[in-house]
Amino acid sequence: MTVSSPLKVSVLGATGSIGRSTLDVLARHPERYRLHAVTAQRSREALRDLCLAWSPARAVIGSAADAEWLRAELGAAGHVATEVSSGEQALIEVAGDPDADVVMAAIVGAAGLLPTLAAVEAGKRVLLANKEALVMSGSLFMQAVARAGATLLPIDSEHNAIYQCLPMQHRGGLERLGVSRLLLTASGGPFREWASADLAEVTPAQACAHPNWSMGQKISVDSATLMNKGLELIEACWLFDATPAQVEVVVHPQSIVHSMVGYSDGSVLAQLGNPDMRTPIAYGLAWPERIDAGVAALDLFTVGRLDFEPPDEQRFPCLRLARQAMAAGGTAPAVLNAANEVAVQAFLAGRLSFPGIARVVAATLEALEVHAADSLDVIMCEDARARRTAEALLQQRSG
């Protein structure tokens, strides 16, 4: 009898919401997985605790000073198993480390693009939570997956649901599979029932209080503006080779149906479950097998009812802006993403109102020409240009 050795897993963004849920699933299956590497940007105490608890071979943190601090803390605890490094180059290098089998891409925002691509280029099994990476570089990203022979598994709950509802081999066009549409569910966020006039008074704490999911601040605000659904629409187009017209957004306030696939014979297949990211994470880790994720069985009698309604793009214009950016193509989605990141940070810092987020994104898209997104240099350059433009718009608004 041969006993296979545990898969080595690197978790990029290990201190975040997805990172912690990933570690929770890994802890349930020590015979199947070993934690190989962990990364964080600033959370040095949390990263130290992870190193002490898990003894990963490698750890990366944002700054050299924090790496120095981490080495000293680990040394003082007599822990020598973890090699500590710092900075973006170290992060990229660890993401593509030949010793790892699986990479969880769970850094938030554009900062995840180069490390996630490094994992793809190294041909890993890549568990993609960092949707912004795909939104920014969709065509190049998918080409890299094919060229490197990487296995790309969507972790975003909706895309994971769609993946589960498609036939196992689904590359090469939806029509060929008899798929007529992808139904992307949206909770509608905390302000689903609010009047437009009240949205001007929304606070960061209210925007971060998602009705169903516990997540990081940035994605929580994106859910509240429906930009999250816009980013997910673009993500779905790249992952499943769909046109924006083939992706229908359906507001489903209970977040129990995680998304659906409509077939040409009238069938609609759905994936349901409690709103807990450990389900898609466990799916990605074990695919094509299934493992325990620690998630309670869905109790349909407690859920009671499932509601569906169309999204309101008047009150929540970010969804329309994302659709427009995808239709414009080229660098427009990267510009949309960068402007949104700047605007969300400004909102969280109290520099911009909640409705101001969509206004800054719209004005940035309007201000910048669309270029062909045919190299990473072009994408990174337009990302930087969009950030400068959005920041200048913020200054004008406050001036």
Ligand SMILES: NC(=O)C1=CN([C@@H]2O[C@H](COP(=O)(O)OP(=O)(O)OC[C@H]3O[C@@H](n4cnc5c(N)ncnc54)[C@H](OP(=O)(O)O)[C@@H]3O)[C@@H](O)[C@H]2O)C=CC1
């Ligand atoms: N949370 C969720 O349920 C879901 C999340 N996603 C996606 O997953 C990704 C992660 O989300 P979430 O876990 O909520 O985010 P969090 O904010 O909770 O965590 C982000 C992680 O990324 C690290 N990080 C932040 N900035 C940088 C940077 N500049 N360079 C390197 N690392 C950095 C953080 O480190 P530090 O702690 O040091 O700041 C942290 O480990 C996002 O793209 C999100 O859209 C998708 C579906 C669901």
Ligand SMILES: CC(=O)[C@@H](O)[C@H](O)COP(=O)(O)O
């Ligand atoms: C858990 C997950 O995948 C999030 O992206 C979630 O979907 C956010 O909820 P919204 O549907 O409110 O955007």
Ligand SMILES: [Mn+2]
């Ligand atoms: Mn999602």
